[in-house]
Amino acid sequence: EVQLVESGGDLVQPGRSLRLSCAASGFSLDDYALHWVRQAPGKGLEWVSGISWDSGSIAYLDSVRGRFTVSRDNARKSLYLQMNSLRLEDTAFYYCAKGSSMSITNVLEYFDNWGQGTLVTVSS
Amino acid sequence: DIQMTQSPSSLSASVGDRVTITCRASQIISIYLNWYQQKPGKAPKLLIYAASRLQSGVPSRFSGSGSGTYFTLTISSLQPEDFATYYCHQTYNTPGGTFGQGTKVDIK
Numbered sequence: 001e002v003q004l005v006e007s008g009g010d011l012v013q014p015g016r017s018l019r020l021s022c023a024a025s026g027f028s029l030d031d032y033a034l035h036w037v038r039q040a041p042g043k044g045l046e047w048v049s050g051i052s053w054d055s056g057s058i059a060y061l062d063s064v065r066g067r068f069t070v071s072r073d074n075a076r077k078s079l080y081l082q083m084n085s086l087r088l089e090d091t092a093f094y095y096c097a098k099g100s101s102m103s104i105t106n107v108l109e110y111f112d113n114w115g116q117g118t119l120v121t122v123s124s
Numbered sequence: 125d126i127q128m129t130q131s132p133s134s135l136s137a138s139v140g141d142r143v144t145i146t147c148r149a150s151q152i153i154s155i156y157l158n159w160y161q162q163k164p165g166k167a168p169k170l171l172i173y174a175a176s177r178l179q180s181g182v183p184s185r186f187s188g189s190g191s192g193t194y195f196t197l198t199i200s201s202l203q204p205e206d207f208a209t210y211y212c213h214q215t216y217n218t219p220g221g222t223f224g225q226g227t228k229v230d231i232k
Contacts, residue, residue: 035220037168045160045168045211047220059219095167104219108174110158111213114167 002026002113004096009118016086022079022096022115029053029074033099035111036070036081038092038120048094049081050104057104064090086122093117126150126217130210130224136232143199145227147212152192156216159188159197162226163208171210172197199229207231 008020022034036048049060049070058070069082079096097111127150137143147157155175160168170179172188175195185200199206209228215221 044226045162045213045223047222050219057219061220100173107154107156107215107218109215109218109221110170110173111160111168112170112173112179114169116167 002098004098004113004115006094006096006115006118009094009120011121011123012086013124014086014088014122017082017084018086018120020081020083020094020118020120024077024079024096024098027098027113029072029077031102033057033102033104033106033109034072034079035097035099035104036079037095037097037111037114038090039095039117040089040092043092046092050099051079052104053102059104083120086120088122091120091122093119126153126214126222128212128214128222128224130212130227132227133225134228134230136230137202138232139202139204141202143202143206143229145197145210145212145229147190147195147197147224149193149195149214149216153214153216155191156214156221157188157190157195158213158215159186160211160213161206161208162211168211202229 003025005023035050067085095117096115098113157175159172162168176188212224
């Protein structure tokens with residue numbers, strides 16, 4: 001059974017940093033791209049970042065580029081999101097999602113497994 | 125950027141009803157459209173990918189259709205466990221794509 005478990009969410013002040021983790025199990029991490037998708041409380045879904053199976057391709061939502069860094073460690077079966085210079089508008093549940101292919105640019109891409117999410121609250 | 129517009133934003137229906145949700149793209153996206161279901165406090169769940177392909181384990185009362193800019197998700201006979209919010213998601217413009225704003229289905 002595929003499982004994705006996020007951790008690291010917390011209450012932080014604007015301008016501070018936070019690192020999210022996602023522990024994966026039940027599938028071969030080397031075979032799939034991974035993504036972060038967020039959802040502000042009571043709002044819709046927004047893709048944040050994606051990383052290909054070998055970390056060779058990485059992409060970000062425009063509003064987080066330069067502040068967030070995604071990485072993965074296939075040996076440790078983990079995905080990470082380093083979030084710097086956090087803003088009020090970054091407040092959201094952050095979900096780790098498994099892609100359907102190795103690439104982040106496959107047009108037939110879909111997110112077939114999701115974690116339960118971790119809450120990041122940015123507030124002074 | 126490709127904008128995805130769902131309609132309606134919310135609807136009320138009864139168990140056994142046939143429910144249709146539409147999703148329009150701001151430009152042609154071929155069949156690169158997915159549908160997800162999200163229940164309160166839970167993660168999204170993939171229902172349909174590539175416009176009409178049913179994800180493994182999803183009940184056959186769910187179906188998707190469309191191509192180009194117009195897509196529909198249909199629930200043939202609404203069940204109590206189907207009350208949730210539904211999102212469309214285009215991946216023509218990758219990486220990541222964009223989601224619709226969601227359609228909340230609640231009990232009439």
